[in-house]
Amino acid sequence: MRYCINCCIHLLPYDLHRQCFRCRGPNHNNQKCPVCKGENKIPLYTDSKQMKLLAVLEVRTDHRESWNGFFCLRKGKLCSLIFGLIIMTLVMASYILTGAKHGLLLIPSPFHYGAFTSNPSLMDNESLSDMKDHYQPSKMNISYVKDYPSIKLIIDTITSKIEFITRERPDLEELRKQEPHMFSVIPNKFLPNSKNPCWYEEYRGNTTTDPYATNSYALYSKRFRTIFDYLRKVFWNHLYHYKDKHYRLRCLPHFYIIGQPKCGTTDLYDRLRLHPDVRFSAIKEPHWWTRKRFGIIRLRDGFHDRYPVEDYLDLFDLAAHQIQGVLQSEAAKERGKMNNIIIGEASASTMWDNNAWIFFYDNSTEGEPPYLIQDFIHAFQPNAKLIIMLRDPVERLYSDYLYFASANKSVEDFHEKVAESLQLFENCMLDYSLRACVYNNTLNNAMPVRLQVGLYVVYLLDWLTVFDKDQILVLRLEDHASNVKYTMHMVFQFLDLGPLSEKQEALITKSPASNTRRPEDKSLGPMLPTTKAILRDFYRPFNTKLAQVLFDDAFLWKRT
Numbered sequence: 170m171r172y173c174i175n176c177c178i179h180l181l182p183y184d185l186h187r188q189c190f191r192c193r194g195p196n197h198n199n200q201k202c203p204v205c206k207g208e209n210k211i212p213l214y215t216d217s218k219q220m221k222l223l224a225v226l227e228v229r230t231d232h233r234e235s236w237n238g239f240f241c242l243r244k245g246k247l248c249s250l251i252f253g254l255i256i257m258t259l260v261m262a263s264y265i266l267t268g269a270k271h272g273l274l275l276i277p278s279p280f281h282y283g284a285f286t287s288n289p290s291l292m293d294n295e296s297l298s299d300m301k302d303h304y305q306p307s308k309m310n311i312s313y314v315k316d317y318p319s320i321k322l323i324i325d326t327i328t329s330k331i332e333f334i335t336r337e338r339p340d341l342e343e344l345r346k347q348e349p350h351m352f353s354v355i356p357n358k359f360l361p362n363s364k365n366p367c368w369y370e371e372y373r374g375n376t377t378t379d380p381y382a383t384n385s386y387a388l389y390s391k392r393f394r395t396i397f398d399y400l401r402k403v404f405w406n407h408l409y410h411y412k413d414k415h416y417r418l419r420c421l422p423h424f425y426i427i428g429q430p431k432c433g434t435t436d437l438y439d440r441l442r443l444h445p446d447v448r449f450s451a452i453k454e455p456h457w458w459t460r461k462r463f464g465i466i467r468l469r470d471g472f473h474d475r476y477p478v479e480d481y482l483d484l485f486d487l488a489a490h491q492i493q494g495v496l497q498s499e500a501a502k503e504r505g506k507m508n509n510i511i512i513g514e515a516s517a518s519t520m521w522d523n524n525a526w527i528f529f530y531d532n533s534t535e536g537e538p539p540y541l542i543q544d545f546i547h548a549f550q551p552n553a554k555l556i557i558m559l560r561d562p563v564e565r566l567y568s569d570y571l572y573f574a575s576a577n578k579s580v581e582d583f584h585e586k587v588a589e590s591l592q593l594f595e596n597c598m599l600d601y602s603l604r605a606c607v608y609n610n611t612l613n614n615a616m617p618v619r620l621q622v623g624l625y626v627v628y629l630l631d632w633l634t635v636f637d638k639d640q641i642l643v644l645r646l647e648d649h650a651s652n653v654k655y656t657m658h659m660v661f662q663f664l665d666l667g668p669l670s671e672k673q674e675a676l677i678t679k680s681p682a683s684n685t686r687r688p689e690d691k692s693l694g695p696m697l698p699t700t701k702a703i704l705r706d707f708y709r710p711f712n713t714k715l716a717q718v719l720f721d722d723a724f725l726w727k728r729t
Contacts (some may be wrong), residue, residue, distance in 0.1 A: 201580075225328050270690040286470045317699055320588055323595045324706045330598040331710055333626070338634050338692070339540055344548050347530060347540060351478045355421070355549045358498070363508040364665075365491060366550060367420040372408060375416075380404050382481050385476040386452065389466055396451045407490045409497070418489045419482050423511035424664055425546070427632075428520030429622055431568040432560040433646040436683040438515040446666055448488035457481040458542045459518040463525040472528070472727070474685075488512045488720055498671065520557060521628045524610040536605030547635040554664060555636060560646040561726040562623025562712070563704040567696045570618050578693060584700045586617035590708065594620055603627060623708055626715035630696060633718075644720055647726075654678040 345352050360367040374380060379401060381387055387397040409416040426434050441447050455461065461476040488510070496510045519542060525540040546553060560568075570583050593616050597606040606612060607627050613619070632641065643661045650655040657678055661669075669677070695701075716724040 170429065183659070185548055192317075196513075205324045221318070241482060246325050251592065257710070258386070304310045316584070316588060316704065317589050320591060323693070323707060325705070327591070327595050327598050327707070328710050331603055333630060333714060334602065336541075336602070336604065336631055338564050339544055341548055344540065344544055352548075354478050354482075357549075362496065362506075363492060365420055365423045365492060365508065365511045366528050367418055367486075367489065369409060369416040370419045371416040371525075372417045376405065381483060383480075385474065385480045386455070386484065389473075393452060395489075397483075400451075400483075403490065404486075407493055409493070416487075416494045419486045420489045420512055421482070421490060422485070422514040422553070424556060425519055426513065426515040426517070426556045426558070428518040428557055428628070429559060429565065429625065431572060432517075432558045433649055434435070434515055434517045437556070437558055437644075437649070437660070438513075440653070440677050440680060441513060441660065444661070444666060445673065446492070446509050447511060447664075448491065448511060449515065450484040451664050452484055454516040454518070455481060455484055455514065456516045456518050456522075458546065459516065459522040460525065463529060465525060477534075485512055503698060511666075520632070523608045524613055526608065527610050536601045536609065538608050543632050543633060543635045553636070553640065555626075555632065555641045556660065557612055557629070557641065558641045558646055558649065558662070559625055559643060559724070561724070562625065562708045563696075563701060565623055566618055566704060569622065571693065580693060580695075580697050580700070581594050583618070584697055587700055587703060590616040590618050620707070624711050626711050626718060629715065629718065645723060648723070 181677050201582065306465075356368050359368050372380070381397045381401060384397060386393050407417070409418065426437060428434070435453070438449065438453055442449050457476060457480075460466075461481070462478070464472040464475040466473050492508050492512075494508050495506070495510060498506070523541055526540065530538065530540050566587075567583065571578060593612060594606060597609060597612050601609070604627065606623050607624055613621055629641075631644070642660065644656060644659070654674075712725050716722050
């Protein structure tokens with residue numbers, strides 16, 4: 170595109186610009202110009218033909234003609250350059266003026282973050298002022314410490330609302346009305362010569378019938394199909410024949426590892442299954458009591474068909490076959506030998522996850538679930554044994570975040586999620602009871618991190634309303650990690666397991682730890698000190714109550 174340098178009219182290609190009399194030289198006179206006629210207006214021509222336009226370009230007569238063209242050509246670029254210089258000057262001035270204040274910016278973030286150098290000598294009982302001495306913010310960074318006072322107010326509000334109120338235990342008839350099919354399948358008495366709860370159930374199928382054809386675990390998960398393929402092959406070999414009828418041995422677990430997630434339950438499971446008298450379900454974590462019996466496969470996928478109790482019992486068929494072999498051996502028949510094989514189940518959701526209740530049970534208790542998982546387990550197995558592995562709830566939450574977060578993991582992101590979750594929990598506590606908030610499905614799904622899982626004492630007290638204290642063994646991951654042998658001996662004694670040879674014990678206690686933190690998560694380092702202080706304050710009243718219930722100050726986690 171070409172321009173007339175005097176009148177700034179755009180010239181088309183091959184346009185000689187003959188129509189502009191002003192461009193013919195310094196002697197041009199606008200008053201005498203037959204075109205201009207003193208009006209200081211120039212008609213616009215295109216391709217040497219005059220066009221009738223709604224408007225014409227008005228050109229001012231100015232003696233500084235050379236500058237007119239320059240400003241017309243450079244006006245846009247010049248404005249951009251000046252605007253850029255002003256912005257750069259403001260930014261540089263703001264950093265120079267605030268450099269000594271370590272972190273003040275022109276637009277503050279709702280969450281103030283900063284970098285701290287790690288210091289293992291920092292103890293949990295140090296104050297926030299002590300923390301500043303150990304951790305100095307780097308230059309040009311926002312301080313995380315500024316979050317503490319505002320979040321501390323939220324925690325204080327939550328603490329002021331905490332009340333540990335004993336729940337009312339539902340009676341057996343109410344439970345029967347809620348789950349009639351379950352009560353029709355599981356008997357109220359088990360075989361007397363088996364340590365594990367087992368019974369014989371009549372099997373009405375024939376040799377061509379697939380006993381696992383409708384099992385939901387086999388249908389929905391490819392990794393379980395190999396197990397069920399094997400069970401199909403050996404199924405008929407383990408049926409008990411009596412008076413022209415076929416019977417199969419059914420079993421429930423003798424003990425449950427009920428929690429908590431990211432507290433070492435996988436390691437405990439892997440060691441216990443090495444004991445010669447211990448068997449587990451075909452799947453480590455069936456999650457039947459908490460999820461599958463309600464039709465929950467993955468929480469994000471909503472509800473599917475409910476898994477019947479028969480599907481859950483199928484998972485113990487491998488162990489039942491071995492128990493049946495002991496019961497039907499000649500030695501057992503002659504001497505009345507007792508079966509000492511016991512079955513375990515290790516779903517880490519059993520202790521705490523009651524999120525599905527609101528969709529299936531009438532809410533008649535102001536937001537609190539009228540029935541909990543333990544009510545049903547106790548109804549069928551009043552003598553069941555329960556093992557709980559706990560961990561400092563602060564570290565548990567961070568480990569939980571690292572394990573389940575899919576992308577953009579960072580200590581800053583964790584801090585934001587903790588702050589948001591605390592605010593959501595506070596909003597619930599302003600209107601509802603502690604138990605109602607802990608078991609609130611909407612709240613638990615809304616919180617970016619699972620704060621509620623670390624409220625151990627709330628769940629434990631509810632389990633103690635139906636089970637005796639001597640039926641529950643509570644362990645600490647910290648003790649297990651420092652002395653595996655001692656912890657496993659406690660478990661063996663609790664389950665009344667027989668003695669082991671030195672070789673068997675060494676195999677169980679000297680195996681490497683299971684399910685440790687992934688290398689990519691280790692690279693993120695520990696959580697921010699301020700985040701840790703916030704979570705310490707939040708969990709403190711719950712840990713205090715837990716230590717009182719268990720008569721053990723180790724559950725205060727003061728030195729972790």
